[in-house]
Amino acid sequence: MLNPRTDLPLDRDSHGRFLPWIIAFVVFLASLALAGTLFLDSLAAGWERGVSATLSVQIPASGDEADDDRRTDAALIGLRSAPGVVRADLVSAERVAALLEPWLGPATAAGDLPLPRLIDVEIDDDVEVAELTRALQARVPDATIDDHRVWLDRLVRLVRAIELLAGATLALMSAATAGTVVFATRTGLAVHQDVIEVLHLIGAQDAYIARQFARRAQAHAIRGAAVGLALAVPTLGAIGYLATRLEPELLPELSLSPIGWSAFLVLPLAAAAIAAVTARLTVIRSLARMP
């Protein structure tokens, strides 16, 4: 597979030698794009899982502490008695102040500002949020429920857009690979025109000649892809290590499913297939001009 016998002296061509390196580079970049896509996918799935089971209930501050306490208790009782609610806990004032501090400064910690009461609610997956909201607002009219849906939807949309971009990048890289193979093959056809004519005249089918170019391009692609993949693995490992050291809580573990791993193994095969098919079509198109 790596050293096919050919009637054409293709393995001595200097113009073909750059092909494995270009394919190595492309496969390297494609591996990074693929890893990014898989990572974002698992990130989005993780968010979805973590967020969809929780709600935040906010009781706006009225300026009257006693009234706030009363409304909060009413909301807690209502929530805890509602079907599908696993847990409903008041977030302590200190915690709320700590959460707001990055935005509002130390003033919040000093208790100078009226803070809303927050209730952290954990629910079953099948709970109707709208139903729950109605029940809650019957008891506490100005309470609001945030199911994080808007926030999550935006993030997921962003992630999907980036994934689409990565996909487009992969498609462009495939096109670039094909273009390179076309160029190398055309050069080979021109260089070996005499030999090709002899093969043609002694009765070689176009496919026989095309096969030699296709096998050579495929061998180049497999070699290049192996190099590219070999460089990509430690790079990805380093990126993953740095990421977990910087933000271990925010980022999920970069672990690949079997499907993820096989996606990486598809890259060299795809490169080889693109190279072989492109070379074959280029040769057949070119030879069609001969009588």
Next chain:
Amino acid sequence: MPHEENGRVIEFENVGLRYGLGPEVLQDVTFSLPAGSFHFLVGPSGAGKSSLLRLMYLALKPSRGLITLFGRDIATTPRRALPALRRRIGVVFQDFRLLNHLSAFDNVALPLRVAGNREDDVRKHVIELLSWVGLKDHVGARPPTLSGGQQQKVAIARAVIGRPRLLLADEPTGNIDDKMAFRLMHLFEELNKLGTTVVIATHNEALVARVGHGCLRLDQGHFAAEPGIEGVSGSPAPVGRTAGGTRDRLLRSSAGDAA
């Protein structure tokens, strides 16, 4: 052969050929060659001998006229069917056109390989044929390391390995001495006796006179004497039987069924 009609290997009817927009290098060429015949194609340099041969081995398409090869009209034969026809034609090119990066063995093996023969058959036949032409010790040599005469033998071996029905040679005696040329003619006659139709383009009239066969005489793109066919006879000229039994057997077995 299924398509072969009335024993004619090749027929030209009012064939004309021009390169690009230039003048016609061949005009109204009409002839037909019976299976098993032996012909010289003679004429001065520039008369169009090479062009005519190129039409015959399907390296060119005619600008006009009708070419029928092994009973098939070339113009209406689909392109993908042409390689099979080419495999039934052996060509000794003027400059041999050997592949310099391949050994003598691989050069001779090419026609069998492109025809998809099994590699052990290829090996057997090629070694036999190379031994027969006297290159047994040069099987692995690349053409540039061989002498002119040896290269010519490789070229001839490559032309006949597929046991062609039609053998075309373009100035095969161009750069060899008379003695070698005569031996070469003898070899072509041997092949002819096995049923191969032979056409040899040459301007060596002395040789033609000495060997004596039918002549296709080209002059300035058309046949000199109308109707342009002299000596086109169905039977090859008689040649004294030589001790060719071994060669015959070798050729027969080496040819196999390559086409």
